[in-house]
């Protein structure tokens with residue numbers, strides 16, 4: 231997209247926004263940071279929105295080495311010791327948290343060396359009233375501060391683990407009652423200035439249209455059309471590792487106990503090892519179509535990561551279904567997605583009979599699918615968590631607290 235606002239270059243703004251990383255190992259502890267650059271960035275940060283237009287943010291810049299050392303001790307007690315222990319445990323194991331944990335441990339060990347440590351606070355305490363003006367007004371400002379630093383060649387690390395010791399921190403810094411501490415950011419010049427865009431899910435995988443969970447492969451057009459690729463996903467966090475979910479996720483009949491449409495499935499006679507390309511036959515029933523069977527073809531089969539299939543025609547499916555398992559701190563995020571079409575299905579028949587009702591037919595179908603799919607993932611969650619509890623009691627293991 232071309233820049234249309236004089237003085238705003240979209241590419242630069244986007245680059246700053248998308249490469250402002252949480253910097254730990256590339257903070258240059260040896261290069262002094264001038265107060266003025268921090269104040270300049272706080273001036274920028276103060277432009278962020280604030281509930282009720284009340285300027286209630288207060289920033290603490292810590293320079294005194296004795297205070298930094300005490301703060302680093304608090305951080306170590308609050309989380310550092312655990313981070314170091316965890317990083318030693320998983321280093322070299324290819325664990326999904328390995329990089330962040332090693333980096334977090336590094337920061338815990340070196341925090342006192344940061345040239346400046348910034349603690350944003352806000353006047354007020356969150357009282358759950360839903361009124362604006364309290365700390366909902368500060369996170370965006372802290373982020374502006376980080377981006378402004380990045381644009382100038384400095385880096386920061388947004389951290390909150392110290393808040394586990396918020397009372398001790400308040401005492402150390404003389405923060406009065408009624409003031410809320412929000413985060414703690416070590417700040418320094420960065421070693422090198424190039425930072426990568428982080429791997430994040432694409433917008434269409436995290437954005438819904440006109441209702442939670444509703445996705446579109448293209449479009450949506452106005453009015454909504456089958457050709458836009460309507461879909462949905464549901465997700466749940468399961469307190470079990472992916473390998474405990476996999477047997478249920480890859481069990482083609484598991485959903486039958488939870489869905490009011492899907493009745494069960496059997497592998498095709500020709501199938502040896504189930505894998506990509508394997509055929510199974512799904513049995514279904516609903517009040518409009520009665521009983522029907524449908525050929526399905528596995529098109530995703532990566533153990534402990536993803537399992538999916540397409541229905542009726544592998545090249546022009548009536549629908550596509552897939553599970554993803556993403557490891558997150560202390561759990562697995564299980565996601566079950568569907569996309570209708572692009573090929574013909576019961577839905578296209580209904581639309582052909584009542585073309586003017588197409589958007590409504592799609593919306594109702596998606597809603598019904600979401601309800602069934604929600605029951606299925608909750609069924610998998612219950613089964614896998616049950617297995618995890620059994621495993622833990624067999625091995626006598628304790629669970630660890632998660633890292634953000």
Ligand SMILES: Cc1cc2nc3c(=O)[nH]c(=O)nc-3n(C[C@H](O)[C@H](O)[C@H](O)COP(=O)(O)O)c2cc1C
Nearest residue numbers: 250251252253330334337388389390391392428634
């Ligand atoms: C609310 C929140 C709390 C965080 N707390 C800590 C923390 O205590 N210690 C730490 O080292 N990193 C902390 N982080 C940083 C995250 O680990 C970091 O954002 C994540 O690793 C992704 O890195 P990236 O933003 O550079 O892509 C926190 C981030 C957020 C948003």
